[in-house]
Amino acid sequence: MDVYAPQVWLPHERPSLPGSPSTPLHTAERRLAFLVVGFIVAVTGGLGNALVSVNLPYLQGSLGVYSAEIQWLPAAYVMANVSMNLLLVKFRQQYGLRLFTELFLVLYALATVAHLFVHGLASAIAVRAAHGMSGAALTTLGLYYTLQAFPAQHRLKAVVFGIGFSQLALPMARMFSSELMEFGEWRGLYFFELGLALLSLACVLALKLPPGDRVKAFEKMDFLTFGLFAPGVALLSAVLALGRTVWWFESRWLGLCLAGAIVLIAAALLVEHNRARPLLNTRWLTNGNIARLAMSVLLIRVVQSEANGTVGFLQALGLNNDQMQMLWIIVMIGTVAGLVASALTITPARIPLQLMFSLAVMAAGAYMDSDATNLTRPADLYVSQFLLAFGGAFFIGPTFVSGFGAVIAAPNNLVSFSVMFSITQTLGSLLGSALVGTFQVVREKFHSSILVEHLTLLDPMVAARIQSGGATVGAALADPAARSATGVAALGAAATREANILAYNDVFLMITLVALLTLAWLLGRHLWSVCVVCQARPAHNAQTGMANVSLNNSGSR
Incomplete structure (x- = not known):
């Protein structure tokens, strides 16, 4: 059989x-x-x-x-x-x-x-x-x-x-x-x-x-493509995952891995581009609609990485996971609500509007977090994190449906769509975490340099702060110099904490900006497509009317 x-x-x-x-x-x-x-x-x-x-x-x-x-x-x-x-x-x-x-x-x-x-x-x-x-x-x-x-x-x-x-x-x-x-x-x-x-x-x-x-x-050529593409993706993933930790410009092996990833992935795409029955249809993937879909999903994944920034911000304040349990319950409720709302409202015609709505909701949530202080606690983030969780869950289904419709029309592109969706989701999440983490480190160094610049012992307030910091360990340290050093260390830790808070506020503002720019791009594309359809409709009606007149004239003759 x-x-x-x-x-x-x-x-x-x-x-x-x-x-x-x-x-x-x-x-x-x-x-x-x-x-x-x-x-x-x-x-x-x-x-x-x-x-x-x-x-x-x-x-x-x-x-x-x-x-x-x-x-x-x-x-x-x-x-x-x-x-x-x-x-x-x-x-x-x-x-x-x-x-x-x-x-x-x-x-x-x-x-x-x-x-x-x-x-x-x-x-x-x-x-x-x-x-x-x-x-x-x-x-x-x-x-x-x-x-x-x-x-x-x-x-x-x-x-x-x-x-x-x-x-x-x-x-x-x-x-x-x-x-x-x-x-x-x-x-x-x-x-x-x-x-x-x-x-x-x-x-x-x-x-x-x-x-x-x-x-x-x-087919045999499928394994050649896999042999080139898989190590290329592996090297790229290593760069994105470890770049922030070992720092991008200080580790030579990162550059070698990135160069190797570019060569291997480009070679895999070159092999596929010239195949009669490609595993990855490069022409389909570079089609305008598919490329725009991939870019929009990638940008939305970057916006979703705001959640990592929130965790880092709360940890910078000294909070641990046990103190955030109610926050995660709120996030779970927001995610479930986003899935249910998306399922109840989804239709092919509404997909562009659903994507734009999810971006607007996430932009609002990220902006609400951008004025955090050292007094901010998880209870202050309930509404913003609910909005971010809701928007993140709301967009995922319409995104998949919008791309899968093109696969139903051309089933041979199923592998291409699966790889594209996987890259924008998993690799996009890794990229978002890398970008957010890197931006936070850069801004923390910037704010720290400004804060420390104004800390001098000639300032009475600074001297009093150092003295009060040393007084907390006065019973354990009899040496005045040691108490003074402890006070200086406590003041430095406080400055670092404030610099981190300001940096995370910058991160939240940056994510808000990315969300708004992506929203503006999708809205512009949607309005353009609506205008094209509206302009084509009168021309089509005019042609239909002329055809009807011609038929009527021929009938009267």
């Missing part, structure tokens, strides 16, 4: 693309089961990496590594996640959903189990890379399960939820990751991650997706 022979489907069952499941009718109970499994799988795909990302400082201490070394963990995830999207689509198309599902969940579980018995940075990086590969698969799998939960007339709503469930991972990780660290330090995180992987595996084995069409998809 030829497994690649086309199957006969009823009209409502036909898969949208090779490698995707068919869509038979389900009972209400079975639809609910598909929704629950889709949620579990999608959250599993994002929560493991989120748990690591929000606990990097604590993992650094647990693993006994330097700050630059711990940054390899998020870099390894992005390296594997982006690269695997090149092969996953064709793997699913050629070998089917069942093998696709079980193989990557088992791989993920085995890598996590191995890390529980090997304590070291190398094994942690291997687990992150394995999770990057399986995470790319689980995101798609969660979407497929969610699509089965909705009838055909609500398929767009299913897409919003299927893509959006993974957005819940980050606030969930911030809400309870501290308890996991208390349970068993870094092993607590990996035990929980292992439990999620096994739960997902049990769910997909108990409730299988309907079968789909299988086609012979792989």
